[in-house]
Amino acid sequence: MYFLKILLSVLITLSLNGCLAEELPEPRVVILGATGAGKSSLANVLLGCSPDSDDCLFEVGDGTDSCTKDTSYGVGQWLGEGANFTVVDTPGFGDSNNDDNELIDEMIHFLKDSVNSTNVFMISFNGEQDRLDSSLQQMIREIEALFGTKFWDNVILEFTHWAYDNASVQKRNFTGKTESWKLDVYNQALQEMFHTNRTLDGVFIDSYAQMPWNTGDVNQQTAFLRETSKLWNMAITAEPFEFMTIEDVLNELAFLRNENEKLNRIINEDIKDLYQRLEVAVMDISTNSFLISKNELETESSLQTINIKLEEQVDELAELKQDFNTTVDGINLSMMPIGSIIGWSGQSISKNILPLGWQLCDGSLILSGPMKNQLAPNLNSAGRFLRGGQVYDEWIYQEQMLLNHMHDVDDPSHKHTDRGHQHGFTYQGSQDHDGDNANDRTQSYTVTRSSQTDTGKADIEFAKTGISVRDAVSSQYDIGNEIRPKNMFVEYIIRIF
């Protein structure tokens, strides 16, 4: 089973080894360190291999001479079963057989060209040693000089040869040279030697925990998993560091400066162009402002003119309306034949003047038309009513008349008493003495007598009865000097032509 797992990991790695840099899976971990520190062993165990297995990707030395000669990467699953990642193994420095500068150059080129970026620079130290190897110092100095001090942001310290068997743990606890002590010592040393004041984090991964004789040791396995998990979490959360040398940065800077100058030129030209356009625009604005104010004045003047004209037209319209009404009235009135007499709500009520061709019926002289030289009927001043009549009756004035009528007299019966009266009378006469001859003479005589009448035989004069019809009109009606129904005054006018 273990063999199969290794084989699978190797196959994956082999198949991916020809990858382009940008295709290398992340996180990427670059392991740096002195020769023999255990870099290749660590790279193997991170890929799930045994630290020193022949089947491992990275060759592991015997501890005397440097083993890894070239920088190379391996791609596989984390601890042989996790997510894909990339681990980069670098040569050890400080071997008298090698030219460190040459190794560093090759390594830098490989990192730039084949790896491109990394999430973690893991600097491996042999945990059993307490000092920083001078060759390693040189390498770090080179890296710092090439990539800049920013590379410290991605650095993690890693201590190999840090066993978690009981004896080793007890020994460290006894001596006080624990993990925190180790980190303090190395951080202090690094800060003194290099341009960093960062307190770097660290992991203690003992590759030998995966040796067959240790896999049964629960403590060692627990520590191995804890420390590798810590490394994984740091790797997946770290921002990738791009392998750009100072030279690259300078080149890029020069390029950017060049670009900047180009852009500046363009911007300057654009600004110049903009200034010119701005000047034109300002002139346009000024011209437009002038035109606008001129237009405003003209508009205002036009508006005033329009208003005046409008008012004139309103007046004209009112006059036209008046004329129209007059015309309409005229038309209506002219439709009436000459001699027509109509009632008119006169000037004070109708606010209208007497239409042409009409004259008040006030008895004034008619000056034109077929009735010329006649007096207009005098209806208005005399307050006359009009009545229908025959053609020969026209214009005949009639005074008021009351129809002959009778009044019933209610006599509630009364009595006349004749208390008797005397009639005196004188009788003069002549008496012919009948004689049958001519000598008969006439004898004058006077007789005065007084006789008493019989009662009830006197004739009673009406005036003596005391009965009279006083007023013909009952007091509940208005009594006046004319007879009229209810009415309303208008002025009568007559059409004369």
Ligand SMILES: Nc1nc2c(ncn2[C@@H]2O[C@H](COP(=O)(O)OP(=O)(O)OP(=O)(O)O)[C@@H](O)[C@H]2O)c(=O)[nH]1
């Ligand atoms: N006890 C112990 N031995 C280790 C550990 N890691 C590596 N070794 C041994 O240390 C020796 C060097 O290991 P390598 O992995 O080759 O070291 P390296 O850093 O790759 O060396 P170079 O490639 O020469 O730079 C080998 O004999 C390993 O077996 C460890 O964690 N504990």
Ligand SMILES: [Mg+2]
């Ligand atoms: Mg090696």
